[in-house]
Amino acid sequence: MKRQLPARCALALLVMASVWPWCAESQNSNGDSSRYQNFMLYPHRQAGYAALRAGDEHAAIAEFTKARQLAPQSVDTALDLAEAYRHFGHPERAQAVLNEQLHYTPKDARLHAALSAPAAPAVDCSRDNRPVCRAKRGFADLQAGDVAKAETELSAPDFARSPEGLTLRHALVQRAIYLGDDQRAETQLAELDAQGQTSVDERHQWFTLMLNLGKFDAARQLQSRGGLDAPEQDLAMALAISSHGDRKLLASYMASRQPVFTSEKDERQWVNLLAMAAREQPALLDHYTARYPANATWQAQLSLSLAMARGDHAVARNMLARLPAERFREERFDLDMEQGGYAEARSQAEALIAQPEGYRLLDPLSYRLLEAGATFEAKQLLLDAYPFAGNPHSAALFSRVAVLAGQQPALFSPDDHARLRRPLESMPLRIQQLHILGALRDCEGIRQVMADLSPDYPAESWRQLGDCYGKERPGLAEYAYAEAGKRSFDSETTRALAYQAYSTQDYETALQAWRSVPAAHMQPADLIAAATTALTIHETAVARSWLDTYAAQGGKKDGNYWWLRAQADEPHDPALARNDLENAVALQPDARYYARLAALQSQAGDSQQALISLQHASALAPDDSKLAASLGYAYLQAGAPDKAVVQFERAHQADPENAGLTRQLLYVHQKLGDTAQARWYATQAIDQFDAASEPSTDGTDGNASDQDDQRFALRRLHEDLGRKWSFNADMSLGDTVSSAANTAAPGVSYRSYAQLEAQYRLLSGADTNTLAAYARLFAGSDGSSAVWPVHAVMLGVGLHWKPLISQNIVLSVEQQTPASNNRDTHNDTMLRASGSWSFGPKLTDDWHASGWGWFTQNFYVDLAHYLRSKQSVLTLDYRFGLQDKLVQGQTIEPYVHLQYTGIDRSQGLSYTRDARVGLGVQWNLWFGETRYDAYPHRFSVAIEDQHAFTSYLRERNAVFLILRTQW
Structure with missing residues (x-):
C-alpha cells in the first residue's frame, strides 16, 4: 500500500468512476445514442459543425462520418451526415443515409421530416404560395444556405401556422443551433413559445442538441422556460458540462439543482458528478442526501477519498462513521496515521494483514509506521508476523527489524529477546535472525543461534560470534574470528583475529594474522599492536620493520614508541636500546621504561645510574611490589641494607603472599642483626610453604623435594635464629x-x-x-x-x-x-x-x-x-x-x-x-x-x-x- 494519493490522482479516478457507468448503458431502442456514446461523439460533431460553418466540405463530411461509425444506429448522427451531404449538394447521398436510418428508427418524427424536406411537389412551386410550395422553397433555400430567404417564407401569416410552416420553423431552429447562431435560435424559440407551437419532445431534442454543442447557457435558458426540469434533464446537463471539463460551471449548476431520482443508476451518476464538482465545492458531495442505500455508501466512499486527499479529517471521520467498521481499513489506517493515533493505526494494520493475502501489506504498513515515528507499534506489528513465513518481502522485513533494533534496542522487551533467540529452521533464516540479534547486541542470542557452529554461516555471522565471546570466552572468540577470516579475506576481519589472538596469548596466530594485513591497510595503532605482538615472541626483526613503517607513516613517536623500539633494538644493540629508553623517559616518564633502563644500566656496569633509574620507577609506581623489590636488591648491591629493607617491606605490604619477598626480608633482617624480625619472617615463609603444598615424604617428586628441602632449611634457620x-x-x-x-x-x-x-x-x-x-x-x-x-x-x-x-x-x-x-x-x-x-x-x-x-x-x-x-x-x-x-x-x-x-x-x-x-x-x-x-x-x-x-x-x-x- 502506497502513501495517500495526491489530490489530482484521486480526482482523476473519480472522473473515471463517473464516466464508467455510461459504458454499461446500451443504446436506446429508439436509436438515440447512449450518454457514453454522446460523450464519445461530442468532439467529432463539434468539429463537423465548425467545418460546416466554415464551408469545409471534406472536413465536415469526414467528422460526421466518424461520428456515424461510432453510433451507426443514432438518429442524430444520421441527420448530421445527411445535412452535410445536402449542404454541399449531394442530395442522393443524404437520401441514402436517411433511408438506412429508417431500418433502426422507423417512427422518428425528425427522420420523417428530414426525408420529406427535400421532396419537391409535382407541381411547379416557383410561383405557387401554397404552404407546401413555401415549405419546399424554404427547404431549398436552407440547402443553398440562404437562411434569410427561408425565413422570408415564414413571414406569410397563413404559412407560419401551417404544419408545413411549423416544420420549416423547427428546421430553422435546429439549423441555427447547429450553426451556432444563438441569437437567431433564441428568436425562433421565442416566437414558437409565444405561439405555443413547440412540444416537450422537440424542446428536449433541442436541449440535447445544445448540450452536445456545448451551448450550456442556451440550454439553461431553454430549461428555465419550463418543461425541462425533470431529474433526467438535470443529469444530462451535468453530464454535458462534465464532459466539457468545466468543474466550476459544473459545481455552480449542481448547486442550483436538487433532483430526486427515481432511478438508482441515475442517482449514482449524479453522485459521481458531485464528486467531480467537489474539488470546487466539497460541501456539494459531503451534504448530499442519497435516496438509495447503495448510493449513500458510494457517496460516503467518494467523499471519504476526497476528504483524505484534501486533508479534511473531520469530514473523513464523519464519512467513515457511516460505513461498516470492517470496511475501508486502509482509509481508517491513513486517517489514524494523519492524526497521530498510532495504536489505532496498528489495530487497523493488524486487521488488514489478517485478510486473505493481507500479509503482503506488512511491508508498506510497517514502513508507514516507522516513517511516522511510531516505532513501538511498528516493532509490535513486525514481531507479531515474525519470522515472516511465505512473505515475498521477508528479506526487507528482517532488515527493517534489524534497523529498528540497532536504532532503538530499548524497545525490545525480554520476551522479545527470548523469541528472537530461538533458532529458526533454515540457514538463510538464521542468518537473517543473526542480523537482528547483532543489531540488538544480544550476544546470548547469537551464541544460541550459532550453537551448532555450522560451516554454512557467512563471515559476518562468525564476526558477530567473535565479538560476543570476546573476553568472556577468548578462545572461542579467536576460533570465530578465524572462521570469519576463512570466508572473507578482508583486512578488518584479519585485524580482529590478530587482536583477539593476542588477548588469548596465542601470539603465533596473532603475528601470522598481522603479517597477512598489507602495511598500507594498517592504521598507526595497528602497527603498534603488531610490533607489540612480534616483541612478545621475540621476533625483533619483524617488530623493527613495523616500527619503521609506523615512523614512515608519520606515527607519533611518543614514549610507547621508544619503549617498543628499545625492546626491538636490545638483542643486537643494547646501547641503542638504552638510548631508546632515555628518549622514552624524556617524553613520557613511565615506571616500566625506568625499570628496563635500570636493567640495561646494570648490565653495562653502571650500578649507580641503575639505582637512580629504579628510584624514579618506584616513585612513579609506589604500589608496584616488583619495582620495590628490584630497588631493594639495588640497595643491597650498593651496600645499603637499611634502605633495602624499607623497599622490601613496601613490596611485601603490596604483595604479602609473595614467598620470595618474605624470604628476602628474612635474610636482610638477619644481615642487619635483627634476629627477632628475621625469625618472624621465617615463620611467615614456613606458613607460605605449608599453604602452597604438603611436604613430600618419599622424595619422588622433584619439585616437591626441592620444596621440602627449602622448607627444612627455613625451619633450621628459624630454630637457629631462636x-x-x-x-x-x-x-x-x-x-x-x-x-x-x-x-x-x-x-x-x-x-x-x-x-x-x-x-x-x-x-x-x-x-x-x-x-x-x-x-x-x-x-x-x-x-x-x-x-x-x-x-x-x-x-x-x-x-x-x-x-x-x-x-x-x-x-x-x-x-x-x-x-x-x-x-x-x-x-x-x-x-x-x-x-x-x-x-x-x-x-x-x-x-x-x-x-x-x-x-x-x-x-x-x-x-x-x-x-x-x-x-x-x-x-x-x-x-x-x-x-x-x-x-x-x-x-x-x-x-x-x-x-x-x-x-x-x-x-x-x-x-x-x-x-x-x-x-x-x-x-x-x-x-x-x-x-x-x-x-x-x-x-x-x-x-x-x-x-x-x-x-x-x-x-x-x-x-x-x-x-x-x-x-
Missing part, C-alpha cells in the same frame, strides 16, 4: 690409647675421652652467630688401663668469633684451668683457628628432608697454639659417609674417616705426627622438631676401627665406641 644457648657433649671409649682424642687436648693421649660444652651467643650476623662465649669441661682416662674418661679434668672458658659471612671459619681464645690435681694438667691460654667445609649444602651431616638418604662430607682444619706450654697442634680431619634413612629422624651411616695430627712441642725442635684411617658405622637420631623449628637435638652412637699409618704412639690399631649429643 637459639641463644647450645650444649654439646661427646665421649669416645677405646680399647687402647690413641691420638684420636687429641683434638680436644692436644699433646695428651688417652684411651677414652669426654667433653661437655655450653655456649651462649652474644651477637648474631647475617649467616650465623658472630660472637659467642663458651665454657667446657673435658677429661680423659688415667693411663692406658683406665676406661672411663674421668681423670685430668680441665675447665676451658673462652670466646668464639666468626669473622667471615661466607666461610665457616672460627677464631677462638680460651683460658684453660685444671679442675683436679693431676701432674699432666696446668693453666694455659689457647689461641685457636678452625674451619669446616662440606663443599655443598647437599653434603652436610644435618638431616635432609627429601630423598631416601644422602652422602655426607666434611673437611675440618684446626690450628691451636698454647701460650704457656708453647705447643702448637695442627689437625686435618676428612670424613665421608652415607646417611641411609631408617625412619623419619633416624639414619644409619657407614663412613670413612681420615685424620692427620701434627704436634710441635718445642717451637720447631720436636715435631710429632699421627696419620690414620678409620672405618665406622654410626646411628643418628634427630628429635625435638616443631612446626617452625627443625630438629634442635641430635644423638649419635658410632663404632669405629682405626689404623695408623704413622704415629708417635706405640699402638697402631684401635677400636672406639663414640657417643655424641647436641642440645
